[in-house]
Amino acid sequence: MRLRRAARVILVGAPGVGKGTQSERLLSRFPQLSAISSGDLLRHNVKNRTPLGINVEKTMRTGGLVPDETILRLITNEISQRGWLSGGRPSFMTLASAVSGDAVSAIDAAIDSSIPGIDTNPNAGASLSRQASEDPSASFLLDGFPRTAVQAERLDDIVPINWAVSLQTPFEVIMERISSRWVHEPSGRVYNTTFNAPRVPRRDDITGEPLVQRADDSEEVYRTRFQKFRETSEPLLEHYAKKGVLWEVHGHSSDEISPQLFQEFERQFL
Template sequence: MRLRRAARVILIGAPGVGKGTQSERLLQRFPQLSSISSGDLLRHNVKNRTPLGIKVESTMKSGGLVSDSLILRLITNELNQRGWLESRRSDTLTLATSSMTEPNIDPAAFRAAEDAFLHGPDLSSRAMTSAAKECPTASFLLDGFPRTAPQAERLESIIPINLVVSLKTPLEVIMERIAGRWVHGPSGRIYNTTFNAPRVRGKDDVTGELLTKRSDDNEEVYKARWQKFQETSEPLLEHYAQKGVLMEVEGMSSDEISPRLYEAFEKRFVH
């Protein structure tokens, strides 16, 4: 299905609500839609030894948290690389994709760009010279950021999100899913005894190896995670409600939620 304008979307939901499933289904249904994951971008930069990756890796190894400012720079850089933002200085835009060992890069210019990218003024604290493109191909699902209202406010200064979907499933239903969930550790394949059971009880369909439970797949751990999510997400959802871009989609299962999500998505971006 073809989009008529750019969709800049965030899905918000408690652990186990099926956010990943809904993201995959949206990406399949709307080919113009791309996924941008802050975690994937960080891992890509660390793996490729970019200046940003080196900076982030050292922060993580020392037990620190990656700052909002660096995450924002990372996302902005990705959007620029894809051509989804209007004019912005180009001297900081190669840092997230260029390795320090890449040939044909002037070392002095690279160091200057690195310094500007990592230590320059906070992108969200000054007037922005860029604007989000509205062409349908500049559509994305943003995953992993923002998680708090202050992060959302700072993201807004770079690119406005135009749909935030709060996915809701009753707590007791999620608890039932978790109780029935089993995983094949080496591959990451997930089974559930209630709706996606393995062909042989307790064994992986492909390898025949034994399935295991995740360490956090228990009632006490999940309820603590759920409560933490409620506390942090409430201000975030309120922020987007005030912006007029928040909608709620509730259902007992992913198959029940998906048609409602498609309908809302199509109303905003297709019709």
């Protein structure tokens, strides 16, 4: 199935709604879609000891938030490296592995200079939306960014999202799903007593070791996370609704949502 235009997609959903499952299914069904994860890009830079990775390593290790500007530059550089912005593919950026002095300014300048179309004037914002490729090969599913309306506005200046999907599952259904979740901590294997139960209750299928419930899977913790999600997601969804690219899908399970998601994706892009 060949797409007729570039699909630039984000999925928005409350914790536990199945966003990861739907992302995997979309990528599997539509091979022209590429996955771009802001978290993966950050971890790649940290692992490879790039100047940017060195700069953000401590922030990530202590659970702090990486500045929006850094994420935006990282995403823009990735998209540009793939040849999805006009102006040609930039040369691969290599900087000295040690960072000192005006490190942040040096990193920012290096990234900016490698991205075609960025104005390095500090008083000018990036303006790359008109350069975003509409070739179907430039299709991607962006994960981890944007999470707020402000981030979405900034992303619009670089590469505009043209399909934002809001995954909607009732709170009570998600809460039941989370409270039924058990984890084998050493491996990360996840079980659910309602649809993916372990063969022996509360025991890992592979090792037979005990399963545990995560502390943040409690109802009290989840309610706090859910409320925080609503506070940030409502302005985000409103932003995309005003742009005319928001689509909502409702379902009690991933298997209910997936067929609707596939059908609408095909209507939008095939």
